[in-house]
Amino acid sequence: MKRKILGKGYPRLDALEKVTGAAQYTVDLKMPGLLYGMILRSPIAHARIKAIDISKAQALKGVHAVVTAKDVPLNIFSFYQWAADKTMLATDKVRYVGDEVAAVCAVDKDTAARAIELIEVEYETLPAVFDAEEAMSPDATLLHERESNVCFEVDRVVGDPDKAFAECDYVCEERYATDKVCHCCLEVSNCIAKWDQSGRLTVWTNTQAPHTQRQEVARILGISTKKVRFISSHMGGGFGSKLVLDMKTPIAAVLSKMTGRPVRIQNSRSEEFCTAKTRYGYTMYVKTGAKKDGRLWAREIKVIADCGAYQDKGPATLNFSNMMFAAHYNIPNVRYTGKLVYTNKQMGTAFRGFGNNQIAFACESQLDSLAAKMDMDPLEFRMKNANKPGEKMHSGAEIPTCGMSECMESAAKAVDWNQKRNQKGLRGIGVANSLHTAQGGRYYAYAATDSFIKIAEDGMITLITPAAEMGQGIHSAMAQIVGEELGIPPTEINVIGSDTDLTPYDLGSWGSRGTFVCGNAALAAAREAKKELIGIASEMLEVKSEFIKLEDGQAVAKAPGSPEVILPMAEIMDYTMNKRKAPISVRGQWADDMGPDWDVPKEWTKNVRSWAFGTQIAEVEVDEETGEVKVLKVIAAQESGITINQKMAEGQIEGSVVQGVGYALTEKQVLAEGKVVNDGFIDYKILSSEDIPEIETILVETGDPEGPFGAKGLGEAGLVPTAPAIANAIYNACGVRCYELPITREFILKSLKEKKAGK
Amino acid sequence: MKHQIEITVNGDAHHLLVEAHQTLLDVIRDLIGFTGTKSGCEMGECGACTVVMNGDAVNSCLVLALEADGTEIRTIEGMAQGDKLHPVQESFVENGAIQCGYCTSGMVMASTALLDKNPKADIEAIRKGLRGNLCRCTGYTKIIKAVESARDGEVT
Numbered sequence: 052m053k054r055k056i057l058g059k060g061y062p063r064l065d066a067l068e069k070v071t072g073a074a075q076y077t078v079d080l081k082m083p084g085l086l087y088g089m090i091l092r093s094p095i096a097h098a099r100i101k102a103i104d105i106s107k108a109q110a111l112k113g114v115h116a117v118v119t120a121k122d123v124p125l126n127i128f129s130f131y132q133w134a135a136d137k138t139m140l141a142t143d144k145v146r147y148v149g150d151e152v153a154a155v156c157a158v159d160k161d162t163a164a165r166a167i168e169l170i171e172v173e174y175e176t177l178p179a180v181f182d183a184e185e186a187m188s189p190d191a192t193l194l195h196e197r198e199s200n201v202c203f204e205v206d207r208v209v210g211d212p213d214k215a216f217a218e219c220d221y222v223c224e225e226r227y228a229t230d231k232v233c234h235c236c237l238e239v240s241n242c243i244a245k246w247d248q249s250g251r252l253t254v255w256t257n258t259q260a261p262h263t264q265r266q267e268v269a270r271i272l273g274i275s276t277k278k279v280r281f282i283s284s285h286m287g288g289g290f291g292s293k294l295v296l297d298m299k300t301p302i303a304a305v306l307s308k309m310t311g312r313p314v315r316i317q318n319s320r321s322e323e324f325c326t327a328k329t330r331y332g333y334t335m336y337v338k339t340g341a342k343k344d345g346r347l348w349a350r351e352i353k354v355i356a357d358c359g360a361y362q363d364k365g366p367a368t369l370n371f372s373n374m375m376f377a378a379h380y381n382i383p384n385v386r387y388t389g390k391l392v393y394t395n396k397q398m399g400t401a402f403r404g405f406g407n408n409q410i411a412f413a414c415e416s417q418l419d420s421l422a423a424k425m426d427m428d429p430l431e432f433r434m435k436n437a438n439k440p441g442e443k444m445h446s447g448a449e450i451p452t453c454g455m456s457e458c459m460e461s462a463a464k465a466v467d468w469n470q471k472r473n474q475k476g477l478r479g480i481g482v483a484n485s486l487h488t489a490q491g492g493r494y495y496a497y498a499a500t501d502s503f504i505k506i507a508e509d510g511m512i513t514l515i516t517p518a519a520e521m522g523q524g525i526h527s528a529m530a531q532i533v534g535e536e537l538g539i540p541p542t543e544i545n546v547i548g549s550d551t552d553l554t555p556y557d558l559g560s561w562g563s564r565g566t567f568v569c570g571n572a573a574l575a576a577a578r579e580a581k582k583e584l585i586g587i588a589s590e591m592l593e594v595k596s597e598f599i600k601l602e603d604g605q606a607v608a609k610a611p612g613s614p615e616v617i618l619p620m621a622e623i624m625d626y627t628m629n630k631r632k633a634p635i636s637v638r639g640q641w642a643d644d645m646g647p648d649w650d651v652p653k654e655w656t657k658n659v660r661s662w663a664f665g666t667q668i669a670e671v672e673v674d675e676e677t678g679e680v681k682v683l684k685v686i687a688a689q690e691s692g693i694t695i696n697q698k699m700a701e702g703q704i705e706g707s708v709v710q711g712v713g714y715a716l717t718e719k720q721v722l723a724e725g726k727v728v729n730d731g732f733i734d735y736k737i738l739s740s741e742d743i744p745e746i747e748t749i750l751v752e753t754g755d756p757e758g759p760f761g762a763k764g765l766g767e768a769g770l771v772p773t774a775p776a777i778a779n780a781i782y783n784a785c786g787v788r789c790y791e792l793p794i795t796r797e798f799i800l801k802s803l804k805e806k807k808a809g810k
Numbered sequence: 811m812k813h814q815i816e817i818t819v820n821g822d823a824h825h826l827l828v829e830a831h832q833t834l835l836d837v838i839r840d841l842i843g844f845t846g847t848k849s850g851c852e853m854g855e856c857g858a859c860t861v862v863m864n865g866d867a868v869n870s871c872l873v874l875a876l877e878a879d880g881t882e883i884r885t886i887e888g889m890a891q892g893d894k895l896h897p898v899q900e901s902f903v904e905n906g907a908i909q910c911g912y913c914t915s916g917m918v919m920a921s922t923a924l925l926d927k928n929p930k931a932d933i934e935a936i937r938k939g940l941r942g943n944l945c946r947c948t949g950y951t952k953i954i955k956a957v958e959s960a961r962d963g964e965v966t
């Protein structure tokens with residue numbers, strides 16, 4: 052099919068607003084009577100609260116309300132209600148440095164800050180545990196009232212791994228570990244809550260999931276969801292951090308209710324680093340076995356995930372890791388054991404890649420370890436084991452389309468693999484693959500959404516979509532999909548979203564699902580609109596519908612034997628309004644046909660129905676003197692299904708790769724007694740323009756049978772293989788195998804020394 | 811105690827009463843109301859608050875309002891001439907250098923000051939010149955490309 056609108060690099064719809072400074076983010080909103088809220092957070096990692104005295108804070112002029120757990124609803128909450136473990140404000144105990152203890156609101160920020168200082172809390176310090184493996188021991192201090200700090204477990208076996216390992220010619224067994232890292236959205240987490248006279252709560256916030264956060268805040272406050280409306284403005288980044296509700300929203304809501312005024316609460320950058328949640332740190336014991344001919348035969352992994360103080364997305368993350376582990380390469384015998392363990396640290400949450408990154412680091416590194424043992428080229432090893440389209444996996448996963456071999460081939464070609472693998476000096480290249488969901492999935496046992504299109508009397512097209520725009524460009528992608536179907540440039544389509552009163556229910560932007568789910572709904576609506584427009588044009592021109600196309604903003608009729616006739620959209624609408632006397636407003640839906648009784652854990656590998664594969668090859672140079680690793684180049688071949696917008700797709704991959712280089716080499720949260728020491732950008736090092744490698748993105752178009760026009764989601768996948776590709780490149784450059792992220796200079800130096808000494 | 815200052819922002823003179831601890835960022839965002847200038851850290855670590863002060867790119871969160879007395883400030887809102895974007899802005903749009911957009915104002919201001927001072931800035935100079943402006947979304951590749959194409963006059 053010839054595409055007119057898709058694939059082109061149209062500027063994003065909001066580019067002009069953003070480049071002129073006109074775009075309003077939640078931090079920019081002003082409101083009459085706005086009060087400033089602030090949260091008093093625990094300075095201790097684990098303590099019993101003996102007493103709180105708020106009288107001095109209450110007495111301060113300009114303070115409008117002070118609250119502790121005594122004054123707020125105490126419904127226990129977690130993302131999954133069955134895992135509920137957290138109240139809005141701490142009742143008897145605090146469990147990490149940063150736990151919410153009390154809150155105030157005042158006329159301005161300075162007064163609120165002074166009031167916070169005036170609250171006196173008496174703590175009784177308890178023993179704290181910061182290491183997940185230590186927290187598992189029977190005599191470890193317990194965070195919650197349960198028998199163990201292990202709060203969630205997954206155990207799944209495919210085939211017979213024990214028997215299979217005995218049958219392998221080569222087996223490799225290693226321990227890998229990754230650390231907690233931060234999302235570092237440039238806009239901090241913040242909200243305004245306003246409870247109006249009618250008893251309705253409106254929340255303005257930067258959220259990836261307005262509809263589910265609306266449900267979450269209602270659950271925490273113990274009110275009906277009908278009473279809650281969420282409005283999201285432009286958003287300064289999400290990356291998973293703004294998926295599950297943060298307690299500042301219900302706290303602001305309570306303060307607003309008490310004062311009858313809108314209340315803003317906004318993280319400081321330090322609060323963002325200390326409390327906005329992190330990626331889960333994993334410790335992984337991995338074992339992989341292969342037959343002589345290079346066929347992967349068995350693999351097992353034991354994951355210990357550092358949960359932090361509350362569960363949040365921990366169970367879901369462990370499950371997702373499990374699914375990716377069992378679907379990547381079709382290995383007949385697989386065992387996955389996962390334990391989620393409470394520690395007295397900031398909790399983890401969703402983060403771009405969602406548990407796949409940790410697993411990929413361990414497994415893709417180990418593939419190279421195994422290849423080295425077998426004296427086999429790691430790329431060839433991967434080629435031999437590549438997933439294939441149409442494959443039904445041993446684990447039950449179904450892979451309708453698969454560009455894994457194409458991704459490997461195109462990346463290898465771009466880099467001249469054989470030559471670069473044998474470079475002189477401490478330079479080398481490494482490869483890693485990824486598979487990731489291309490459409491979110493069925494984890495909520497629900498996966499559907501609607502979209503509306505209305506065509507105004509003048510022909511202007513408006514799409515109303517629940518697709519949550521967090522900067523990734525999803526609104527522009529929606530406009531391009533609708534534009535392709537209706538033959539209109541996306542720049543002429545008005546996209547409205549971000550308000551739960553206005554948009555249909557949707558689960559939000561996560562799991563690379565927006566393009567697929569919301570895109571399919573938008574396309575369905577566009578098809579309806581097209582049907583109506585062509586029907587009317589057919590009536591007007593007395594030409595059969597099948598001879599009419601929509602292109603360049605008009606209907607073009609070309610019946611056999613007759614000349615071409617062109618009808619501008621405005622004329623069609625004029626006819627519609629004045630002759631047919633009715634407007635055009637249509638609805639489109641995409642709904643997963645999972646059926647009413649979908650059992651998420653039971654169907655574990657079937658929770659994803661469309662996958663995206665990717666290959667990255669990194670080139671590095673290691674400095675023998677300093678241990679510094681310089682990433683020179685990353686080639687990222689990524690299956691896009693079809694590319695909706697070339698520049699935006701590249702932008703997703705480039706951004707992911709740079710986050711991935713940070714994950715591999717520089718990013719790490721440093722704690723002392725549970726307190727985050729590096730709570731600013733000087734000490735928590737994300738990459739700057741000076742540190743980035745050259746990035747070459749190759750988009751591999753395999754088409755997806757179910758995606759809109761064949762598109763797959765690609766918001767996360769680019770971050771999954773970067774760290775292991777770098778680790779494998781380091782091994783190729785200097786023979787050092789890196790077992791932990793981030794890979795530090797100290798580790799490289801020490802390992803190089805040991806190698807020299809012949810250890 | 812409040813102090814009186816006079817600053818010119820995007821060509822308009824403002825007489826303002828400020829507290830000694832208030833920053834130029836507070837003045838621009840809260841007193842004058844130009845919210846295009848963003849706050850990302852208030853510690854001089856992210857560059858989101860970059861404005862041009864007497865021709866130099868500065869982190870407005872590190873400049874006290876009192877220090878800005880008598881200066882000439884340009885913010886993102888002062889870049890376009892009516893409907894006509896500044897070439898650096900145009901180039902950011904055309905090259906896909908914007909995602910969430912939160913760093914964009916600071917990036918555009920820093921890039922403009924950089925090219926004003928060094929119209930032939932090569933890629934290394936651009937990478938160095940923008941290192942104080944963090945972006946978590948784009949991976950910088952398209953931002954650097956945008957500055958190069960603005961330098962080369964590829965946009966009008």
Ligand code: FES
Nearest residue numbers: 850852854857871
């Ligand atoms: S807000 Fe000024 S440098 Fe970050």
Ligand code: FES
Nearest residue numbers: 910913945946947
């Ligand atoms: S575009 Fe989001 S921080 Fe740069």
